[in-house]
Amino acid sequence: MMDFLNDLLWGKVLLVLLVAVGIGFTVASRFVQFRYFGRMFSILGASQAFKRDEHGHLSSFQALVLSVAGRVGGGNIAGVAVAITLGGPGAVFWMWVVGLMGMATSFLECTLAQTYKQAGRKGTYRGGPAYYIVKGLGQRWSWMAGLYSILLLLTFGFAFTALQSYAVATSFGDAFGVPVLYSGIALAIVVGLIIFGGIKRIARVSEFLVPFMAVGYLLIAFAIVVMNISEIPAVLALIVKSAFGLEPAIGGGIGAAIMMGLKRGLFSNEAGLGSAPNVAAVAYVPHPANQGIVQAFSVFIDTLIICSATAFMILLSGIYDPASGNEVAGIAMTQAALADHVGEWGRIFVSVALLLFSFSTILYNYYLGENSLNFFSRDNRKLFNVFRVAIIALVCWGATTDLGTVFGFADVTMGLLAVVNLIALIFLFRKGLRILRDFDDQVRDGIEFPVFDANRHPDMNLDPNAWQLEPEDLQRINRKLGNDPGAMRD
Template sequence: MLSLLSDLLWSKVLIALLIGLGVWFTIASRFVQFRYFGKMFGILTANHHEADKRHLSSFQALILSVAGRVGGGNIAGVAVAITLGGPGAIFWMWVVGLMGMATSFFECTLAQVYKTAEPDGAFRGGPAHYIERGLGKNWKWLAVIYSILLLVTFGIGFIALQSYAVATSLQDAFDIPLYYSGIGLALVVGLIIFGGVKRIAQVAEVLVPIMAGGYLLIAIVVLGLNFSSIPDTLMLIVNSAFGLGPVVGGGIGAAIMMGVKRGLFSNEAGLGSAPNVAAVAFVPHPANQGVVQSFSVFIDTILLCTCTALIILMGTAYDPSLADSSQGVALTQASLATHIGEWGRVFVSIAMLLFGFSTVLYNYYLGENSVSYLTGGRGNEFLMNGFRVVVICLCCLGAIMDLGTVFGFADLTMGVLALANLIALAMLWKKGLRVMQDYDRQLKAGNPAPVFRAEDFADLDVDPEAWPRHPQTNQQA
């Protein structure tokens, strides 16, 4: 039943909504993800000023969201997509990624608009907040359902799955028993999550550039060794996407379904998970964070997923006649080994370890944000500590459990999660567009650092503590 419902959701409903809304957002915003592509790179080299120690900078929010987006989907998910959907699945991953950049821009911009200030001065936000504040109190039921699904999917299900991925990576690379890895992961995660989102961001700020940079570096080495094969491999991907050439995987339908499904699973654009992190940043204008989060989709799908795809397709381990979903990490490991020798297997295991660990931290924060929303956001430290204990237990148990059913259930709840968020985005589209147009106008007027003036958006029900109606306060950012 889980499989049947999941297939219906992913093979029909979400494909239409994800690509349809992504195309609509792209056209109606005049290709916002391409217009501001240069500014995305500027985020990495800018002087990342923080208002004070209570807030995350825009750069830290980017790193934290990349920590969540970049995970097993970039290594195992791409391999599964190619195995079941053929090389053409990668083309549809690109489509989802490029259109998803526009979707991510708007969902993360809205997360900033509707963020709320906590008693300690920090911010919280995400789909639950923009559904309730943006659509009105009558839609609070949808916000509550979204928060429950987010907690169950990311805060519980995916933490157990990532724990298993980390433990099996350590077992493959260093022959460490699964339960030892689970205990070790639980201890390290416990030390970090009890320090709050600031400590998570500080860890991610060190870990993410190392893991993503290292993976890109090894991919560049592989591309250099197979430079002459790159054009043919790219043509194979494009031809397969439209059924040209030999049929591999499950044909065009499977290529599209696997590309969309694995693309969303990897970059999470439209899913509503990244806006929870985007809302935490202290920025002068909501669109700033929209630009930043759009860039994180590019890093995940266009850069890292493509790297994995080329490593697999230019190697000799991939057999198009086999359509076995179990060939996830193993296929990527075997493919890298055909390029650089057996130590490539160890490298992939270590990459999975780092990607999985960073994703556990990210998933924890999504769960924490859900707990905060569902309990009213104030005076819930006892429940929050209880959730942290649950996460630590999940890290231990997830390492040794059979997670097949958990994965099937999480696949379904993630689909419903995406559906709820995409419906909300479609209804809030005009409000997001107004904020983008305000950003556009200020840039066109010669202001290199646009500022959001809450008094100009009095009808949007923004939190006056998060966006005070004093332009000089925002100028400090």
């Protein structure tokens, strides 16, 4: 039954929905992910000016690194290896396609999450697909928002947390001989110390950890590419030919390449799942499109950069050789590939990288689970504490358990999660374009910091308290506009 649902979701339903939303919004938005690619850097630079710790807000950059912490995980190291093993090198090409389309999808869903966010306590916000479904589509769709929240809790809060713990424990066991129970206990203790501090502590840890781990991993990958620069054209040709079934002896053919590229690409960058919007909504920004642009870039970082780095490390090594019947797969393949390039210390490096990637992802998964619970029971401290204890226990359990069934279950729930969110995005397509046009118009008028005025959209059921900029930010923006200090953009 699980296999049937997986084949139906990933082989048919999601293929249509991902293409419809990704390509549809790319065309309708006039290729927003490319038009504003360069602007992302100025938005991140300006976000530090909008970071108001005295008001309790999180900046756009903090929300970015928190979402990258979630996107960049075991899927970037083990997931790419699985995709290549089961779908051949061509799966990498389809991962790239999913990534480029996913940038537009991520822009849409994260912009909507920002638009429909709700003001919380002490300068914080809550938002995500459950919120834009109810507020954007109306109360009669509350069942759909509830279904999404349940699937989010099952997939990220529980299943993916156990899977990340399992990946870390098995990797450390392979590299260092550490018993999986000890790895699980140590990981659970550190996770517990952080998640009991709430979203702000998680964001502060991610703000330090994510750039460090991503840059370190990419430096190793870049060095390997330089060492094998003459072989790059052949590897690129292999990827493209395999993607279109022109290398029949490699992988499972074009069908397997497309399916694995879609599945592992979505697992890695999460564009369309609706997970990242839960984090995108917490940022304090002057316009929803700001965070949409930034989150589109996070998909680029995840799939086009980090996943590609893993793929090239594997395909440039002598480890991947399907003709020999080599059974090395998953994280072991990535470890073996790096060891083939740089020696046995490469196994240790991959284990440490996986620890950092998976650790940050567990923190991210916890927050998604908390946000799903918050939709049903607003800011219930006792419920959140029970969930935190459950996460700590799950980290220990996941490290010591064979999770074959959990993998299959997670694939199904992740597929259903994507279906629900993508259907909602189709219904909210025009509203997303409306917010983008508001941003486009202000950029066209030469406004450096476009500002979103919720009062201009009375029909959208927005929370005006979520769009009140702090006085000092209003003054700075209006000085840029040449307006009176207290004036808003007309």
